[in-house]
Amino acid sequence: MSAAIAPQITALARRARAASFTLAVTSTTAKNAALDKLAALIDASTFELLEANQRDLLSPEGQALSPAARDRLELNEARLRKLADSVRAVAALPDPVGELLEEATRPNGLVLRRVRVPIGVIGIVFEARPNVTIDCAVLCLKSGNAAILRGGKECFHTNTALAALITQALHESGLPGDAVQLIPTTDRAALTALLKLDTLIHCIIPRGGEGLIRFVAENSTIPVIKHYKGVCFVYVDQAADLAMAEKIIVNAKTSRPGVCNAAEQLLVHTAVAEKFLPAAAKALIAAARVELRCDERSAAILTREKIAHLPAGPADYTAEFLANILAVRVVDSLDQAIALINRDSSGHTESIVTADEQAAAKFQAGVDSAAVMWNASTRFNDGFEFGLGAEIGISTDRLHARGPMGLSELCSYKWLVTGSGQVRT
């Protein structure tokens, strides 16, 4: 590790911790004023932001990105307007801080209140997406947390320009400027140093690909909330409405194949496979030329019907394709479907299609995933669709938050106890 960087990152984290104490007792009005100011600054800084973004796009790192990644990095006037609007939308959400979660009076007269409070200092580690920079800053600020942002090198100039606007908005609203800080270097040593500051930073949220998340989880002594891959399954039960099942698998697979709640695998009960698979395969191919990677039994059915498909390799059954590719297997029972899902899925989102209420209940109880759907597309596992108003990601962890993480999930709680001189005997 570069000797010069670690003390600089420690100093930055100390300033964040100091700011967190102020933020924790800052009023909703003051936080919203800072957010509205930021939205106005984004609107007024189109030229500067697009110029910084151009520097990133033209940099060697920016040029080396895939077309899809370049598209995510690129800003334009419409996207900036959308970004400013997203800031205003968070300002309009209810403040989670101070919410009374539980209240009880004990036999000895002590009154207990469990109250929602910010976590403290949150470190967010992400890749080259300017909207993530703003999203994370804004969600942390609204939930009263100080944020330390560490973005990808491909986005460094854009992030620096956005961070300058955030700092200006904080200062002009009377909030501590250190409430949101961008790590001023993309040197990996800075990240490694950051991940060890467990007395100053309370939570690390990595957002990005599997490699980034693994690196963070393996190197952090700070608790990490992971937003890991989605290997989502749709199971078509023997009692399924097959037209509904077809609509759901087409939507789950093809409506946005690059996201974590897209389906990657189809399980079909043997009793309906002959009837369902040919129709579903045709619909998937018609919708988005989906490549079907089939086990022997599903392949046999599609071969008979002369429908294009490929044999699945063992890795396909646990793969997150993020593309118009779907693994397909035939199963003999609901129990087998549940067992395969619990073994091979990533625990993100699974769906059963069935008209049999008992089968659905068994599936929802037995499948150990963050969201278990019945007769609905996996694509609904999302903070906005769940009514959280916003999300910082979809947790595949089991501690603290599971599934979509909104403002409330960016909070902790504390116990406030009111007595009249009670002592313990």
Add this chain to the structure above:
Amino acid sequence: MSAAIAPQITALARRARAASFTLAVTSTTAKNAALDKLAALIDASTFELLEANQRDLLSPEGQALSPAARDRLELNEARLRKLADSVRAVAALPDPVGELLEEATRPNGLVLRRVRVPIGVIGIVFEARPNVTIDCAVLCLKSGNAAILRGGKECFHTNTALAALITQALHESGLPGDAVQLIPTTDRAALTALLKLDTLIHCIIPRGGEGLIRFVAENSTIPVIKHYKGVCFVYVDQAADLAMAEKIIVNAKTSRPGVCNAAEQLLVHTAVAEKFLPAAAKALIAAARVELRCDERSAAILTREKIAHLPAGPADYTAEFLANILAVRVVDSLDQAIALINRDSSGHTESIVTADEQAAAKFQAGVDSAAVMWNASTRFNDGFEFGLGAEIGISTDRLHARGPMGLSELCSYKWLVTGSGQVRT
């Protein structure tokens, strides 16, 4: 790492994971039957348990323990009866699994339910206390989690005897015997291997001294919930009822000085220091010969009154004494008290004594600790006192659980979504 141990631990964790799927859908009745069976087996196995315990007490490791640690290790008939009763008490608690935490119908007709479910597989790492072995096994079982227990070497024979009873109770109740497993060696390599099994184990809870907790936090790739030290403060405000303050500090310091919610430091507002400190010091000395380690201002007052005290060293202001020792400082304001606490306490439990409601509100909002008391002893931060019925420890983390961790805090949740064919547009 010993090459032979890691695969053995991995196999054990795989069996735990398999058992966790069964446990997650096991009825309350079946879980309670296993607990009642275990209580009966403990009652019926006094001879075997005391014999195993004697082996530990007479072993070189047992002989090397401090008298206090030996006392915690030692079992006798009365303690075994208490142990069996504690198992029955957990059986009598409500089952947290399946509790509906939230329900909502979205505009598109999807019905969302957030339902409490077990975390999955929990690893518990602890030292030489047989009651912890039973506590942890029983709380995990009741909350539907598979448990992997790793106890200290000084307690190995007692733990092995207790684990045999647990396995017998599970088998005789038709539950998977792998639901609770004891690591069959005290080799540290086994612990190191355990802490890396993040695909099989979902949470690690270390219970013990600072060294153990640090080792676990630094070596685990599995999320850890820490139950860290308690450097608890009592602040006597200028508007305090001084008789109440005296009673509270005496109770907080001396009722059980070896536990984490005992007070370690007294802050006194300068306006009441002259009057309060001499009386409080005399009461603390009278109650338990408390050694007072004073800053210059408090020392000056006690010197004038000829009351025994020592000068505090810098380390005393952040020390967990776990003994009849108390650091004492005089502060100029409520703000200064809050700032000192946020800098020097361990974020466990603090208490303000004051008749001024506004001062109390400011203290409770500003102090960033798991429990913030007003006119009550710090000793009340405890799962039983908070009405949780049981506790596996008191978390000083901010994620997932903060403060006492009972059965509900040993759970995660999942989202169950019921549709009628909805797809996302």
